[in-house]
Amino acid sequence: MDVRDAKAQLRSALKNRRDSLNQELQEEEAKKILPLIVSLPAWQNSQVVCLYASFAGELPTQRLLHSALQSGKKLLLPRVNPHHQPSLHEVYDLEKLVLSPLGILEPAESSPQVSPQKVDFFLVPGIAFDKQGNRLGHGSGFYDRLLAQIKSGAFCLGYAHDFQMVPMIPHEAHDIRVHAVATPTGIIQTQPAS
Numbered sequence: 066m067d068v069r070d071a072k073a074q075l076r077s078a079l080k081n082r083r084d085s086l087n088q089e090l091q092e093e094e095a096k097k098i099l100p101l102i103v104s105l106p107a108w109q110n111s112q113v114v115c116l117y118a119s120f121a122g123e124l125p126t127q128r129l130l131h132s133a134l135q136s137g138k139k140l141l142l143p144r145v146n147p148h149h150q151p152s153l154h155e156v157y158d159l160e161k162l163v164l165s166p167l168g169i170l171e172p173a174e175s176s177p178q179v180s181p182q183k184v185d186f187f188l189v190p191g192i193a194f195d196k197q198g199n200r201l202g203h204g205s206g207f208y209d210r211l212l213a214q215i216k217s218g219a220f221c222l223g224y225a226h227d228f229q230m231v232p233m234i235p236h237e238a239h240d241i242r243v244h245a246v247a248t249p250t251g252i253i254q255t256q257p258a259s
């Protein structure tokens with residue numbers, strides 16, 4: 066099986082599992098992760114953070130979004146355009162986000178755009194991660210394009226349920242790894258295979 070097919074198979078299996086979780090459990094898991102993330106030095110030392118608004122069956126991020134604003138960080142969220150080119154925009158008020166055609170809450174187009182080079186900390190969504198930091202996304206390459214543009218030294222944290230940590234994710238040359246993955250049972254520091 067080639068890498069594309071292997072990714073598609075894993076994506077579909079894990080999405081089904083994730084989509085079967087009820088909202089209550091999702092919120093409980095998100096509550097457990099929050100204190101783990103906010104006590105990370107990489108979070109505490111960051112001034113500009115790029116997070117994302119969870120949608121559909123994704124592990125909720127709302128608490129972390131609020132926490133970023135409350136602690137005075139500059140909060141950026143991505144906007145997805147039809148060509149899947151990333152643009153990051155500053156958010157001052159979570160009530161002012163607008164629903165995109167894909168059903169994701171995004172900053173309005175008029176909100177100030179900020180270069181990915183300015184970001185100290187990225188929260189990275191994924192359908193699955195492995196201990197090498199490989200990541201399986203939705204398959205558009207949006208996050209791979211975005212993370213290809215960041216400054217060296219920026220910290221990339223995956224965000225996932227425990228069952229989304231899998232032994233091995235098939236990956237290609239364009240796939241960008243994360244530095245660690247936050248799950249409800251702990252932060253997993255990832256190690257590239259040598």
Ligand SMILES: Nc1ncnc2c1ncn2[C@@H]1O[C@H](COP(=O)(O)OP(=O)(O)OP(=O)(O)O)[C@@H](O)[C@H]1O
Binds near residue numbers: 202203206208210240
């Ligand atoms: N830096 C890049 N420049 C151009 N195309 C890219 C880049 N990164 C990824 N792509 C394209 O995006 C497509 C999807 O990539 P991939 O299967 O890795 O998605 P994914 O990581 O699961 O999704 P996502 O990043 O949206 O969460 C690939 O076919 C690849 O050609």
Ligand SMILES: [Mg+2]
Binds near residue numbers: 200201202209240
């Ligand atoms: Mg990828």
